[in-house]
Amino acid sequence: MKKFRFILPVSLLALVFTAACSPEDPADPDVEENEQEPEEELTEPSDEAIEGQDVQDLYLYMDNTDVSELYSRDVNSDDRLDGHMKLDPDDDEIIELDGLRFRGNTARGLDKKSFNIRFEDDQDFLFGSNRMNLNAMYRDPSMMREKISWDMFAELDHPAPRAEYFNLYINDVFEGLYVHIERIDQDLLANHDLNEEGTLVRDDMRGHYNGDTIDVYSSFGFDITRADDQPHFLEEIFRYRGNPHWGELTSLIEWVYQTPAGPEFAEKFQEEMNVDRFIDWLAVHFLIGDIDAFGDDYWLYLDHEDPDAKWEVIPWDKNLTFGSHTRSDYGVLNDYFAYEYPMDVGSWDNHLFMKLLETPELKEKLDERLVQLMGDVFTYDYFEEKFHTYQDRIYDSVMVDPSDRGAFDLHPQNHFGELGDYEYRSEAILDFIELRYQYIKAQIGALDTEGTLTATETIDDDTEGPVYFTDDQGWVISKFEPTNVVNEGDITFSVEENQEIDGVNRTFSVNAGDAEVEGTLTIYYRNDLGWPAGGNWYKENTAIGEQWDLTLAEYDGSTATPLDSTINPYTNKLTIDTSLTGENQYVITH
Structure with missing residues (x-):
């Protein structure tokens, strides 16, 4: 028996955005040119105001002809249009704009647009800046991934943007929940007590790739001696x-390119880099599964006026995290769930981070930091508190009904997919952390594992919290939360292919030996398209489909007897209350 879920009417489902993005979405929301720091006709307000929540409202007012131009012209246009803003529609105080435009790369092609807004004066609600990067979060049904990611860097006192939620109204029509990401500029440097006159740069080799004169995606994979005028290049x-x-x-760049991984690289790295900051930057990205970060989603900073200063790394762009990423033939607007993102920097040609990982001295430091962060800083309790705090704060904004005539004139809804499944889809953040941590521990050798798709754990009277049955590749077969230990002992879970099953084509076997324990059992199945996970065990290549009808069943080799189980197909898990004793087999079937 599965949990109750709200089903949206057919008329509303028709509004769901289904267009796929490019297979590799740079998701780059800051396309401004290199720069030195510088210096109507309104509709009636909606009766459906959003009340009782701790999210700042923003009321953007534009001439209707400008709104029409903004949404009908080439989405890649960076020409700014006029407007003004209020924090309260009934307030006489008007906040003048210095223009606005859409922002992002392929994100501009999504129904719900993100905005780059300039103000004439600095604003307190923008951390004292006059720039606003207002992200739509259309690809994130939880609408929490970016906010939590940036909170993690703040927790480490790492120089990084801050993030804040806003409800956006355009000409008094509610157009959704947004998150502002602080701009990386001299204001940010000052806020972190860094020299505002220092070197602040972001690699855009990827944007200049042509396969000929520029045949790599990172400047750290490029032989800079090929350029005649290197500074100009x-x-x-x-x-x-x-x-x-x-x-x-x-x-x-020349040092990184020419120095092989190993002791010499480690010595120079510690001379040139703020090692602790670089290690933390890498660690956080591995924790949240941000595989785009190693391409161009970061800035480098050096106080070149200080002869003793070292290079710093500043993170950027955290919209594809916690399991959210592109899938072949589906783009980034998909409901596939996976956590087995590899512990490397992928194919970005970034020798800086590649050689760091290939240098034992630095890799060992990273592994130690990962264990420390998972165990002491970014614990499951940390994420659970963030999750519930932000879910309570934004829930009403997320769940505004698109059929309400006072909302969403310019796009269908807050995020892609079904609003009625919000709790199930947002739960993916917590499930991701649980499973991702097990994967990381296995990959860095912090778990005592014994084989692929098999795992053994001991449960006794001292067992506290959930027990994860994780194989030697980091795949979590099952999780057991004991409530009563009748007899302690070793319990083994294993998985074998079974194409006879109408549902998930696997048999899950448990051998409890002499143990007998009561509690809650969660069994996980794979449902992905081969990357980054190990493929799909479900009978079809669909992310959700009929999986709501799946149930966990006892299996005797020919007959499946359904059990009273609950399912979340957005995280590929089924849960039952049971007793583990002797030998049993389970299948997941319709």
Whole structure:
């Protein structure tokens, strides 16, 4: 028996956005040119105001002809249009804009647009800045991934943008929940007590890739000696703020490219880099599964006016995290769930991070930090508290009904997919952390595992919390939360293919030996398209489909006897209350 879920009417389902994005979405929301820091006709307000929540409202007012132009012109246009803003529609105080446009890369092609907004004056609600990066979060049904990711960097006191939620009204019509991401610029440097005149750059080699003169995606994989005028070359390739010291950057790139991984690299790395910050940056990205970060989703900073200063790394762009990423033939608007993102930097040609991971001294430091962060800082309790805090805070904003005539004139709804499944889909964040941590521990050798698709754990009177049955590759077969230990002992779970099953084509076997324990059992199945996970065990290549009808059943080799189980197909799990004793087999079937 599955949990009750709200089903949206057919008329509303027709609004669901189904267009796929490119297989590799750079998701780059900051496409401004390199720069030195510078210096109507309104509709009636909606009766359906959003009440009683701790999210700041923003009321954007534009001439209707400008709104029409904004949404009908080429989405890649960076020409700014006029408007003004209020924090309260009944307030006389008007906040003047210096123009706005859409922002993002392929994100501009989504129904719900993100905005780049300039104000004439600095604003307190923007952490004292006059720039606003208002992200739509259309690809994130939880609408929490970015906010939690940025909170993690703040927890480590790492120089990084801050994030804040806003309800956006355009000409008094509610157009959804958004999150503002602080701009990486001199204001951010000042807020972190860093020299505002320092070198602040972002690699855009990927954006200049042509397969010929530029045949790599990262400047750290490029032989800079190929360029005649190296400072000019880097100025063309990198985005930047202010006046960078191109000679320092040239030296950094040349050293990384020419120095092999190993002791020499480690020694120089510790001389040139803020090692702890780089390790933390890498660790957080591995924890949240952000595989895009190693391409161009970061900035580099150096206080070149201080001869003793070291390079810092500043993170950017956290919309594809906690299991959210592109899938072949589906793009990023998909409901597939996976957590087995590899513990490497992928195919980004980024020798800086590749060689860090290939240098034993630095890799050992990273592994130690991962264990420390998982155990002491970013615990499951940490994420659970964040999850419930933000879910309570934004729930009413997320769940505004698109059929309400006072909402969503310019796009269908807050995020892609079914609003009625919000609790199930947002639960993916917590499930991701649980399973991701097991995967990481297995990959760095922090778990005593014994084989692929088999795992043995001991449950006794001292067992506290859930027990994860994780194989030697980091795949979690099952989780057991004991409530009563009648007899302690070793329990083994294993998985075998079984194409006879109408549902998940696997048999899950448990051998409890002499043990007898009562509690809650969760069994996981794979449902992905081969990347990053190990494929799909469900009978079809669909993310959800008929999986709501799946049930966990006892299996005697020919007959499946259904059990009273609950399912969340967004995280590929079924749960029952049971007793583990002797030998049993389970299947997941319709």
